[in-house]
Amino acid sequence: MANMAQAIRMALHYAEENLGVTDIFGEDVGAPLGGVFTATQGLKTAWNTPLDERGIIGTAMGLAMAGARPVAEIQFCDYIYNTIDLLKLAGNTCWASIGQWNLPMVVMTPVGSGIRGSIYHSHSFDATATHIPGWKIVMPSTPLDAYGLMISACRDKNPVMFLKPKALLRIRGEEQIPGEPGDDKVLSKMIDAPLGDRSKWKPQWPELTAYAVPIGKAKIVKTGGQLTVVSYGRTLPLCVKAAADAGLDAEIIDLRSLWPYDWECIKESVKKTGRVLFVNEDTEVTNFGEHLVRRTVEELFYELLAPPRLVAGKFVPGIGLADALEMASVPQLKDIGEAMQQLAAEAP
Amino acid sequence: MANMAQAIRMALHYAEENLGVTDIFGEDVGAPLGGVFTATQGLKTAWNTPLDERGIIGTAMGLAMAGARPVAEIQFCDYIYNTIDLLKLAGNTCWASIGQWNLPMVVMTPVGSGIRGSIYHSHSFDATATHIPGWKIVMPSTPLDAYGLMISACRDKNPVMFLKPKALLRIRGEEQIPGEPGDDKVLSKMIDAPLGDRSKWKPQWPELTAYAVPIGKAKIVKTGGQLTVVSYGRTLPLCVKAAADAGLDAEIIDLRSLWPYDWECIKESVKKTGRVLFVNEDTEVTNFGEHLVRRTVEELFYELLAPPRLVAGKFVPGIGLADALEMASVPQLKDIGEAMQQLAAEAP
Amino acid sequence: MAPRERKLKAVAPLVTHSDELPLDKKLLLQMHEMMVKSRALEERLIAMYKSGHGYFWIGGPGEEAFNVPLGLLIKKGQGPAFDFLHFHYRQSATLLAMGEDPIHALRQMKNTATDPYSGGRNFAGHFSKREWNIVPVSSPIEVQYAMAPGTALVQKRHGGDGITVVTGGDAGTAEGDFASCLIWSTRPGNELPVLIIVTNNKWGISTSYATQQGAARLSDRGVAFQMRTKTIDGNDPVSAYLELKEAFEYVRTERKPYLVEANISRLYGHSSASGANYVKDEADCITQFEERLDERGILSKKEAQAVREKWVEAIADMARKVKDEPQPDGSTIFDHTWARED
């Protein structure tokens, strides 16, 4: 099966062929590199930009205004923080112009830890992104969802922030993307750029379809009755594994869309289990998981058997390079497992 | 009594005379204007900068590195959002250099609604600021606290973000700042720049003292047993008034320091009342009040008589100019009063 | 040894046409009327602010001699075949020259629900009009320079002669976005059809250009990028017209950028926050132009006065009309957060 980088690439190929995507651009996004994580290799509308994140976001906005359909990349979300004003502007342009100007644009950026990226290649962006109104925000945890969410993002009339969990980009999926060949090696030969000279290389795209994951719809990865676990991105598969390891009957929800998010899905599950753990790896102060905790107590307080819990990144100024530093800074399998067990066992 | 703008000005004067403050700077901060809210009139180290927020924050960092003690202003917090990367860098420099480089710098910026500032002069910054590690963050609601917090900020060895609640800047205090003359008119004559030509004007500073409000310490504005209300900035006096209007025996806490914050004070109060309302005006998704809600359920769940509640700004892309739009977007007296009454009356 | 370095000088020529009126009489009169109409509009907006019919005023009195010719030269319409316009908040005169009804500016000033630009959400002077490719004027200074390459890129691909026009103030050029615009417009082989304009009134609120920026001429900022540049007298509508015309033609046909700095006046201070009173020691382009028109026998002072009265009155009428229009309702705050699905 395709890995997530390949899945995104295929979705973007589909989108430039069928959904009107005109520009896939950013630092090192075009040939020869095709993106630092290979997610844009071989795409016909991919191009390289100056090293200027403000220019990238600004140009995306201009392109969208003029009728193009851009997919802009910020090479690492660690480098998006000088553009927050522009992201806010993109998010308020439709509203401020009372619907005159909408901005159909996608911004994608790799997020999170897991590759020993040190202080500046380990940032999360979900807390900051969810505080910016006017954007839709998605974050897949599987290649198939990455494919389907990218299709939806490229169809949306509004700005969509597509967060790519760095640690999962090279992990192969367990579900087939409609159209991809069954054999990984065949797929790789078709669409992965060769090492060495790429000037004559052209990808051979499989016959792809418009498989779409609707924005705003969560996925119940595993049903269960003992407690609810809500996560997304890198920590989602850890939640699945931790529950299995601990033999807990957890209901695990992959949120996938952070804004708008599938409150109905969370609510139904929490009503059933009475216990909920939210897991993400952004730093834990003014964190999106805290929004979910707040909403939970606001609407479901009297149905809770235990306080809703959050496992998130420590509130440290950065994620240190050394192994032990990264491990202690962002949730690991063990942390999640322990939190689940405690929550499942918690009694007043 | 002094208003908050005057209080800040006096504290800065004290700080440049006694605490080593070397540079008070930003757009229109120096003569002749002395700041768009007059908070820097007549200060001897105040100077005007190019219109470049990134340059302002970057220069502050450089000044702090070289042994100066800067107080930088961003004219409105609405215009700070292209500097978040620099703020993050300022917040991680000491940590990343394992303590070699600390940055004793203050950034001050007017925040919030209340002056019909429309989309771009009504932003709040507390949610964003509290998500940035390595900063101390303060926000006074009275002139005396503004004075005392600025003194502490100018003594701190770390970056301090001083949020100025715009709506309160021209409101006179009820407490005297040690040293200020009793008569407002006398004070104004001494330290407010005259209209017209100011080239020959010099302020006459009162004899001031190092009255300091420690960072991290909340203030119980009113004790009470029925419910706890935690707020800061513009909404704090509204909470006081709403409680009085409703005849509620509320314990009202002015947080004053957002980071680090006085958890002990909140905790003691919530233990006593079992009910807590958090009030701020930043948009309500991934909001600092949600962090406080999370911490409350995390540590005090079993002592709560009702779910902790949050009153915050609506999650709108901007605050519209027209009266009704602003009123509907951010908490007003009525909203706060209703929330208090509901919380006080809430039973499962 | 090779020579070490040279002290370099500013190189963009300053262009003026001080004593000439080499334009059609009809055009001269048209420009005059538009300038006067715009001034009447701005003065009405200020009066509205002063009498409590609006919370804040910012606008363009003093820039008419530049903004009117700019408006006349624009290729107006929707989509990439037409000009895309990233404007500053002082460009009511450009809109009026393009044919906009001044009543809408009054509506925005009074933040009525009928304000077609923002529905009562945004400040005066913050226009937006999609049918004419006028992208929303934004309060954050200079972000328009970061967006302009995007629309210009679409136009470059589209072909034809539609171009992007972006304007901003002198102080704002200190923001990095101005530099971004220069870089993104001159990528080798991908030069963009963008007319980059700076209106230099020598002030950013209370801070003078002379104290903050070391560039002798702001147009010199384009030189390193091998871009055409010039500094023009924006207080003279004739000079402005001719110089802008040449720049527009270059950008339309060559599909490459041109950086124009226009020296202009700020006639009522920065905004209502600084009082919005007439500044006597700044050149008033309308008075100056009327002097010349009178001298050449094109328009007498009396005739000019009549034009002014006509518009003052017309706009006063509009203001009366707007007075009774409804304010937006609090229940609408979320409207248009998302694009309409259709």
Add this chain to the structure above:
Amino acid sequence: MAPRERKLKAVAPLVTHSDELPLDKKLLLQMHEMMVKSRALEERLIAMYKSGHGYFWIGGPGEEAFNVPLGLLIKKGQGPAFDFLHFHYRQSATLLAMGEDPIHALRQMKNTATDPYSGGRNFAGHFSKREWNIVPVSSPIEVQYAMAPGTALVQKRHGGDGITVVTGGDAGTAEGDFASCLIWSTRPGNELPVLIIVTNNKWGISTSYATQQGAARLSDRGVAFQMRTKTIDGNDPVSAYLELKEAFEYVRTERKPYLVEANISRLYGHSSASGANYVKDEADCITQFEERLDERGILSKKEAQAVREKWVEAIADMARKVKDEPQPDGSTIFDHTWARED
């Protein structure tokens, strides 16, 4: 009518000293040894990465001919009387030329607790040394250009001859912070003593300068600001030394900025992410310099080889030592969040 506009050309001269060796033999040999030592260090760092003793490598092989003279010319010490240094991540050679012990770079590569720059928190090449005014090298590109005016301002006030040196890559000049540095260094009457350096290796990761930036010479970016500028050959240590010396002297004495662009090579690609293999079609400054030293009878190839072997070995010894040093403990993640109170 006045002339309309002129097509303007890049104006900063390109300075080279190709055939001369007008420096002291002692200095030439010192520079050579430092260059070789730095190369040996970088090659060891790469080897460590390749054998799993580090997660990521980035560094400066190829820039030695520029970075060594730079380091030799710095006025080293703490506080505003000395030079403040805002460095790029390719400047190990500058540090070694300043007298730094190479073992610390190995420690940072291996993210040991003993790494004095970041305690195992930051990537290789991200130096920080307060005793020498070396501010932490930051991963975000170009932010150093926004901070440099701050340290230079303190130095301007302090008097004496301490200056600020800021370096960055060519691609990074597209960030607005580079423009901010030019603006803040040239405020009229407040010109700052800052040596602004761009090392132009013609690449930003996989993206070539030629495809993205229209400035013929990056040093031309300073022209509009009436700043001294030059473009030099950074692959020739003699040229680099002489040109930097002149620029340092100007900034030290005139207390005004100077913009220097140095053309240099990127000899092992961008970083370990692109393989970190030797790039044959880039000029190797050490090979070239050794050729010249040999020709002039200053240092034979054999002698040069001996220098190299000495340092390869010495650094290998250090690497062995570092191998057993402890990693930081997970419990320390919050340490140094706040400054120590004393």
